[in-house]
Amino acid sequence: MPPALVGLLGKLGIHVPADALLHLPLRYEDETRLTPLSQAQPGGPVLIEATVVSSEVRPRPRRQLIVRLADAGREVELRFFTFYPSVQRALVPGARVRAFGELRPGLYGIEMFHPRVRVLRGEEPLTDTLTPVYPTVAGVSQTVLRRLARAALAHPPFEDTLPARWLERLALPSFDEAVRLLHAPPPQADVNALGERTHPAWQRMKFDELLAQQISMRRHKSARRARRAPELATRGGLTDRLLESLPFALTAAQARVWAEIEEELAQAHPMNRLLQGDVGSGKTIVAALAALRAVACGCQAVIMAPTEILAEQHARKFGDWLQPLGVGIEWVGGAQKKRERVAALARLASGQSAVAVGTHALFQGEVQFQHLGVVIVDEQHRFGVRQRLALRDKGSSDGSSEPHLLMMSATPIPRTLAMSHYADLDVSVIDELPPGRTPVSTRVVSSARRGEVIERLRVAAEAGGQAYWVCPLIEESETLDLRNATETAAELAASLPGVRVGLLHGRMPSQDKAAVVAAFSAREIDLLVATTVVEVGVDVPNASLMVIEHAERFGLAQIHQLRGRVGRGAAVSSCVLLYQGPLSATARARLRIVYENTDGFRIAEEDMRLRGPGELLGVRQSGVPLLRFADLALDGELLERACKAADYLIERDPARARAHVERWTPEAGALLKA
Ligand code: ADP
Ligand code: MG
Numbered sequence: 001m002p003p004a005l006v007g008l009l010g011k012l013g014i015h016v017p018a019d020a021l022l023h024l025p026l027r028y029e030d031e032t033r034l035t036p037l038s039q040a041q042p043g044g045p046v047l048i049e050a051t052v053v054s055s056e057v058r059p060r061p062r063r064q065l066i067v068r069l070a071d072a073g074r075e076v077e078l079r080f081f082t083f084y085p086s087v088q089r090a091l092v093p094g095a096r097v098r099a100f101g102e103l104r105p106g107l108y109g110i111e112m113f114h115p116r117v118r119v120l121r122g123e124e125p126l127t128d129t130l131t132p133v134y135p136t137v138a139g140v141s142q143t144v145l146r147r148l149a150r151a152a153l154a155h156p157p158f159e160d161t162l163p164a165r166w167l168e169r170l171a172l173p174s175f176d177e178a179v180r181l182l183h184a185p186p187p188q189a190d191v192n193a194l195g196e197r198t199h200p201a202w203q204r205m206k207f208d209e210l211l212a213q214q215i216s217m218r219r220h221k222s223a224r225r226a227r228r229a230p231e232l233a234t235r236g237g238l239t240d241r242l243l244e245s246l247p248f249a250l251t252a253a254q255a256r257v258w259a260e261i262e263e264e265l266a267q268a269h270p271m272n273r274l275l276q277g278d279v280g281s282g283k284t285i286v287a288a289l290a291a292l293r294a295v296a297c298g299c300q301a302v303i304m305a306p307t308e309i310l311a312e313q314h315a316r317k318f319g320d321w322l323q324p325l326g327v328g329i330e331w332v333g334g335a336q337k338k339r340e341r342v343a344a345l346a347r348l349a350s351g352q353s354a355v356a357v358g359t360h361a362l363f364q365g366e367v368q369f370q371h372l373g374v375v376i377v378d379e380q381h382r383f384g385v386r387q388r389l390a391l392r393d394k395g396s397s398d399g400s401s402e403p404h405l406l407m408m409s410a411t412p413i414p415r416t417l418a419m420s421h422y423a424d425l426d427v428s429v430i431d432e433l434p435p436g437r438t439p440v441s442t443r444v445v446s447s448a449r450r451g452e453v454i455e456r457l458r459v460a461a462e463a464g465g466q467a468y469w470v471c472p473l474i475e476e477s478e479t480l481d482l483r484n485a486t487e488t489a490a491e492l493a494a495s496l497p498g499v500r501v502g503l504l505h506g507r508m509p510s511q512d513k514a515a516v517v518a519a520f521s522a523r524e525i526d527l528l529v530a531t532t533v534v535e536v537g538v539d540v541p542n543a544s545l546m547v548i549e550h551a552e553r554f555g556l557a558q559i560h561q562l563r564g565r566v567g568r569g570a571a572v573s574s575c576v577l578l579y580q581g582p583l584s585a586t587a588r589a590r591l592r593i594v595y596e597n598t599d600g601f602r603i604a605e606e607d608m609r610l611r612g613p614g615e616l617l618g619v620r621q622s623g624v625p626l627l628r629f630a631d632l633a634l635d636g637e638l639l640e641r642a643c644k645a646a647d648y649l650i651e652r653d654p655a656r657a658r659a660h661v662e663r664w665t666p667e668a669g670a671l672l673k674a
Contacts, residue, residue, distance in 0.1 A: 008139045009148075013628075020148035022664075024182050024205065024629070025132035027195055031100055032126055032187040037071040042103045042110060049120075050076065052095045055088065067091045069099070076103070077111040087117070096120045129184035130191070149183045161208070161660035162645075163653075170207070170641065171200065175663075178204040197629070206630040207638050207645075210420070212664030213627070214646035215657050217423035221272075224424075228401040229270035230299050230373045234262070238296040239289050242321055248434065251282065257428040258286050261406065264426070265293055265374070270392075271404035274380065274422065277430030278600040279410045279564025280437065284314065286430070287376045288321050290406050295327050295354040299373025299403075302356040302394075306379045308333055308510040309517055313539060314378065315357040322355060332358035332367060335510040363390045372403045380407035410564070411557050412601040416632040419639055440567035441574045442595050444551070446581050453547060453576055454495055460545050461499045461526040465571060467545035468538075469529045470562055472553040488549070489529040496527070504530040532558065541569030551577035552587045556607040559594045586610075609633065 001009075014020050035046040050071035057065050065080040065088055078099060080087070091097065101115030134145040158176040160167070167174060173181070178201040185194060193199035197206070239262075243250065250258065257275060264271040277283045291301035303318065305311040315331050322329060330344040330353045347353040351370030356362060372394050392402050413422055445453060457467055469492065471485045485505050493501040502525035504516045519525045521540050528543075532554075546566045551559060559577065567573040577591055593606045630638065649657040 005140065005144070008137055011137050012135070012140065014148065017148065018152055020145070021152040021179055021183075022205075022628075023134060023145065023149070025194075026135050027133050028130035028185060028191060029100065029133060030187065031098075031131050032128055034098075034126065037069075037074045037076060040074075040076075040103055040110065042105050045100060045102045047098060047100045047126075048076065049096070049098045052091050052093050052097060054093060055091050057088070065091075069097065075109055077106055077109065078115055078117065079111060079113050081114070090119045091117070129186060130189065132183055153180060153183055159659075161656055161663060163656070166645070172204040172207060173200050175204065175208065177201070197631075202629070203638065206635055207642055208660070209627060209629050209664060210635070210639050210642035211645050211649075212661050213420060214423065214642050215650060215661050216665065217420075218646055218650055219661075220424040224272060225269045227269055229268060229404055230294075230297065230371070230401055231268050232265040232293050232297045232299065232373055232404070234266070234293075234296075236296045238325060239292050241325055242289065242292055245321070245324065246285070250285070251430070251432050251434055253277075253430045253432040254282055254286055257430055258289055260428045261286065261290055262293065265290065265404055270402050271406065271426070272424065273404075273406055273426045273428060274413070275406060275408045275428050275430070276412055277408075277410065278412075278433065279561050280433060280568055281410075281430040282434050283378075283408045283410075283430060284317055285321075287314075287378070287406065287408060288318055290374050290376060290404075291318070291355055292322060292325070292327065294373030294404075295322075297373060299371050300348065300351065300354050300356070300369045301374040301376065302358075302362060302369070302372060303376040303378065304358060304360075304362050306359070308335065308359055309513055309538065310378060311357060311359045312514055312517070318355060318357055327355055328353035329355045329357060332356050332361050333510065334359055334361045336361070367394065369394050375403045375405050377405070377407045380409050410561060410600065412604040414605050416636050416639055419643060420627070420632060423643075436570065438567055438570065438572050439598065440546075440563055441572075442563065442577065443574065444577045444579065444591050444595050447549075447578050448581070450578060453578065454492065456576075457492075457527060457545065457547070458496050458499060461496070465545060466520065466523065466525070466540065466543040467527050467547065468543060468562075468565060469527060469547045470549065471529065471531055472548075472550040485529060485531050492527060492529060500524065500526045502528050504528055506531055532562070538565060539568065540565075542571070544569065544571040544573040546573075546575040547578060548575070549578045550580055551591060552579045552583060556590060556594055556603050556610070557600070560600055560603045563594070 009015075012023060014023055029045060031047045033047065034049050037048050037050050040046055040048055048069075048071070050069035053068040053070045053075065055065070055067045057063065062081060065083045067078040067080075069076050069078065076099075078101075097117050097119050099112060099115040099117045101112040103110050103112055105111075132146065132149065133142060134149075136142065136145060158179065160175050162172075162175075166172075172178075181189065181199075181201040182194070182205070185191075190199060194202065257277075261271070261273065261275070264273065275283055275286060287303055291303060294301040303314055305314055311333060312331075315329065318329055328347065330348055332341065332344055332348075336344075344353070344356075345367060348356050349368040349370065356367070356369075361367075375392060375394075392405060394403075407425075413427075418427065457469075460467055469488065471488050485503060489501055489503040493499070502516050502520060504513060504520075508516075516525070516528070517538055520528045520538070520543075523542060528538075543566050546563060548554065548559060548562055554562075563575040566575060577594070579587075579591060583591070590606075590610060594603060597603050597606075632639065646657070649660070
C-alpha cells in the first residue's frame with residue numbers, strides 16, 4: 001500500500017486491516033437488481049445494462065466525454081466531465097456495460113452524469129448484497145474501502161464477547177451477524193433503519209461501543225485506587241480556624257460537600273472529584289478548605305483558573321483567608337515579571353510557600369513543587385485532559401505519590417454525559433445558594449428599546465448602583481469584538497454624562513484588566529462595559545444590573561453564568577437580555593428558557609439539547625474521545641443497559657470484559673487482527 005494511502009486511512013481510524021471492520025457505512029446503493037432501460041424513469045439511482053453505441057469527447061461548452069448506450073431500442077447518454085483515458089478507451093462501441101447512477105431528463109432523451117460504469121466480460125452475475133458507501137476523505141476511494149472491508153470480513157465467524165442469553169434478552173444480533181449485515185446487507189434489508197442507525201445491527205454496535213467505554217471507565221477508577229496519594233487527614237485544626245474566621249457560616253450544601261471531600265482526602269489513593277455548583281454557590285471556600293488541609297498535613301496545594309481575572313480573584317481571596325493563618329501564597333501568571341516569577345517558583349520548589357494560585361502558566365515544566373498534595377482546577381471544562389495530567393505529574397519530587405484532584409464547574413453535566421465521559425469521576429454538588437441572595441429578575445427586551453435601558457442605567461448609577469454591560473463576540477473575531485466593545489463604551493459614556501464607564505476586554509494587558517476590575521470593586525467605576533471576559537471571575541456584590549447585548553448570540557449556560565454576576569448583594573438585581581429582532585422561533589425559545597428558569601442544571605440540559613454535548617462541555621477541546629457510533633442524545637437507554645452490563649461483566653466475567661475492551665479500543669485492536 002502506498003505510504004500516502006496509509007496516512008489517509010489513518011485519518012479514518014484505519015490503522016490495521018481489522019480496523020476496516022468497525023469503519024461502518026453511511027448508506028448503501030442497490031446494485032442487486034437491473035432496471036431494464038426500456039422501463040427506467042428519471043429519479044432515484046438505478047443499475048442499467050446496455051451496449052455502447054458511440055463515444056466522443058466534446059470540447060464545448062465544457063470538455064466532456066459523452067457515451068451513448070442502447071438497449072432494446074432505448075438510448076441513454078452518459079456524461080463525464082472528468083475521466084481517465086483508460087475509461088474512454090474501454091467504452092468503445094459494442095462494449096456491454098453496467099452503469100449505476102441517477103437518470104435525469106436531458107435535451108435528447110435521458111442521461112446519467114458520472115455514473116459508476118463497468119465493462120462486462122461475458123456473463124457476470126449481479127451482486128447479491130447492497131453496496132456500502134463509507135465515510136471517507138479525499139484521496140481514498142470507495143473501491144479501496146470496500147476492498148478493505150471485504151478482506152476484514154474474510155474471517156471465520158467472529159467470536160462474541162457477550163453471553164448468548166444477553167443477546168436474546170436485549171434483542172441484539174451476534175457481533176458476527178451485525179458486522180456482516182452492516183457491511184453487506186441483503187437486498188431486502190430495512191435501509192431506512194440502517195440509515196437512521198436504529199437497525200438491530202446498529203444497536204449492537206452502539207451497545208458494544210458504550211459497554212467498552214463503561215468497562216474502561218470502571219477500570220480507570222479502580223486503577224486509581226491502586227495508585228498512591230498522601231493521606232491528608234485532619235491535623236492541627238487549621239481548617240477549623242479558617243471556618244471560624246469567616247464572616248459567614250457554610251451553607252448545609254457546602255458543609256456536606258466539604259465532608260465528602262475531607263473524607264476522600266484522608267484516603268491513601270488520589271481523589272478525582274468534580275465539584276459542581278451553580279454560579280455564586282460558594283465553591284471557592286470549599287477549594288480553600290481543601291488546599292488548607294493539604295498545607296496542614298505538610299503538603300502543598302495549587303489552584304488554577306482559566307483566565308487571569310479569575311485567577312487573580314482567587315489569589316486575593318486565598319490571601320485574605322489563608323495568609324492570616326500563616327500560609328505562604330505564590331502567584332504564577334503569564335504576564336508576570338521574570339524576576340518575580342523566578343523567586344515565586346523557587347519558594348514553591350523548596351516548599352517554603354505552600355500554595356500556588358495562577359493560570360495556565362502553572363502547567364509549565366519549570367514549575368516544581370516539593371510535595372504537592374492537592375490540585376484544584378476551576379472551570380474544569382475549559383482545560384484539556386492533558387493539562388490536568390500535567391499538573392498531576394508534578395506530584396512529589398520523587399514521583400512516588402500523586403496529588404488529589406478537585407475540579408470545579410458551574411456548568412452542570414447532563415445525566416447521560418455524567419454516566420459516560422465522566423464516569424470515572426466522583427461528583428459533589430452544591431445545590432443551594434448562600435442566604436441573603438436576592439433573586440435576579442430577568443427581562444427580555446428588544447434592542448429597539450435600548451434607549452430605555454440606558455435611561456435605567458442612569459437612574460441606577462445615580463442611586464449608587466453598579467452595572468455590567470456585556471457585548472457579544474462578533475463572528476469569533478477578536479479585533480471586531482474589541483472595536484465593538486470600545487465603541488459601545490464610548491457611546492454609553494457619551495449618553496450618560498456623570499456616569500463613570502470602564503472597559504474590560506480579553507485583549508487588554510492583564511495588569512490593565514486587573515486595574516479595571518479593582519476600580520469596579522472599589523466603586524470607582526459605575527458601569528463596566530465588557531466582553532464575555534466577565535463571564536467568570538468578577539465578584540462585585542454591589543453590582544445589581546446586568547445588560548447583555550445581542551443575547552440571542554450567547555449560549556444559554558453562558559447567559560446564566562453572566563446573570564450570576566449580579567444578585568450577590570442585598571440590592572434587588574436584574575438582568576436585561578437585549579435582543580436584535582426579528583428572532584427566529586428557535587432563538588425565541590432559547591431566550592424563553594433562560595427567562596423562565598433560574599436553575600442552572602435545567603438550563604444546561606436544554607443547552608446540551610440545543611447545541612450538542614461537545615459544544616456544551618468543551619469535550620472537543622478536552623481530548624475526551626467522542627463516541628463514534630452511539631449518540632448520547634438518542635441512546636440513553638442503551639447507555640443505561642451498558643452500565644449495568646459493565647458492572648456485571650467486571651464482577652462475574654472479567655475475561656469477557658477484557659476481551660470486549662480489546663475489541664473496541666484502538667490500541668488493543670489486536671484481537672481483530674487474528
Ligand atoms: P462560585 O461557586 O460561583 O465560585 P464563589 O465561591 O465565588 O461562588 O462565592 C460567591 C460569593 O458568595 C463570594 O463572595 C463568597 O465569599 C460568598 N459566599 C460563599 N459561601 C457563602 C456562605 N456560606 N454564606 C455567605 N456568603 C458566602
Ligand atoms: Mg467560582
